[in-house]
Amino acid sequence: MTPTNQRAGILLMIGAALIFSAQDALSRHLAETYNVFMVVMIRYWFFAAFVTWVAYRQAGGFRAAVRTGYPALQIFRGVLLVAEICVMVVAFTRLGLIEAHAIFAAYPLIVAALSGPVLGEAVGWRRWAAIGVGFVGVLVILDPGVTVFSPNALIPVVASFMFALYGLLTRYVARKDSAAVSYFWTGISGGVVMTSIGLWFWEPMTPADWGFMAMLCISGATAHYLLIRAYAVAEASSIQPFAYFQLPAASFLGIFIFGETLRTNVLIGAGIVVAAGLFTLWRARVRSSRAARQGAGLSGPSTDP
Known part of the structure; x- marks a missing residue:
């Protein structure tokens, strides 16, 4: 596969989205019986081992993966992501997969809205209009007057804001750090933090649930690997829309399993x-395409970001 294999990138992204939805179903099942902190901690043990293995296989090995221009920010990113995962798993148990994912789907809109103050990017009126329309959609999901002020309904809203900030910080650190460096710090810092918290909430698990936990860990590593491969073989802008396949897949599991x-x-x-x-x-x-053409001297200035 080549760096411009868009078809392969799309298939890999869809595969990652489908596996992530299965991972969410497993997380909901386990979190309904065991403490969320313990479930996420064990998941992160496997994730940390996986990113360490990936780091050793990258060019430059472990040393290259550790070397970062933003150590404090990379640690904060990792902590933010693992906190978002904990919040989202709670949302699965309180609201179910369908409603939690439907609300969480607003995170790209939050990324667009915050890209100005966080990254200094210009956001044109068309995208601001889309952001406004998208949040109207969130209100429709929340059913104003019934659940809009319910704490449970706001849990995935908080998670979407956290994940959006995580995504923006990932783009910010990419100015100096490679994707491999960010990936390594995400797994390690999240694993350390969750271990320091999750061990206090340890509960004995049944053999059957240890099997589900193993499936959760393996599915997480597999989905992340597919995601890495997707971004390696195709442009992010061309494959990112296919991440929305996670929403119907999670809805299907929510209906037929739960x-x-x-x-x-x-x-x-x-x-x-x-x-x-x-x-x-x-x-x-x-x-982005317009900016690239301007950089190559192929078009005039743009007045509509």
Whole structure:
């Protein structure tokens, strides 16, 4: 496969999205019986071992993976991600896979909204309009007047903000650090923090649930590997929209495994959120292409970011 193999990148991204949805179902099952901190801790032990293995296989080996221009920021990224995972797993147990994922799908809109103050990027009126429409979709999902002020309904909102900030910080540290460096620090710092917390909440697990835990760990490593390969063989802007496959896949598992129901307002709201998110991704790609052409001297200045 070559760095421009878009078809392979799309297939790898879809595969990662489907496996991530299965991982979320496993997380919900385990977190309904055991403490969330313990479940995420064990998951991160495997994840930390996996990123260490990946680091040794990268060019330059372990030393290259550790070398970062933003040590404090990389640690903060890792802590932020593992905290977001804990919050999202709680959302799965309180709201179910369908509603939690439907609300969480708004995170690309939050990335677009925060890209100005965090990264100094210009956001044009078209993307601001899409952001506004997307958050209307979130309100439709939350069903104003019924659950909009419910703490449970706000849990995935908090998780989406956390994940959006994590994504923006990942783009920020990419100015000096490679993807391999960021990936290594994400796994190691998250693993250390979760171990310091999760050990206090240790509970004995049944043999059957240890089997589910093993599946959770393996699925996480597999999905992340597919994600790495996807970004290695295709441009991120061309394959990122296919990450939305996680939403219908998680909904399918929620309905047929956990007996969840797909309410009409959730279906309509999720459709609005996804459509707005796809539009912002498309506008970001248009802007990136326009900037590349300007850099090559192929077009005039742009007045519409």
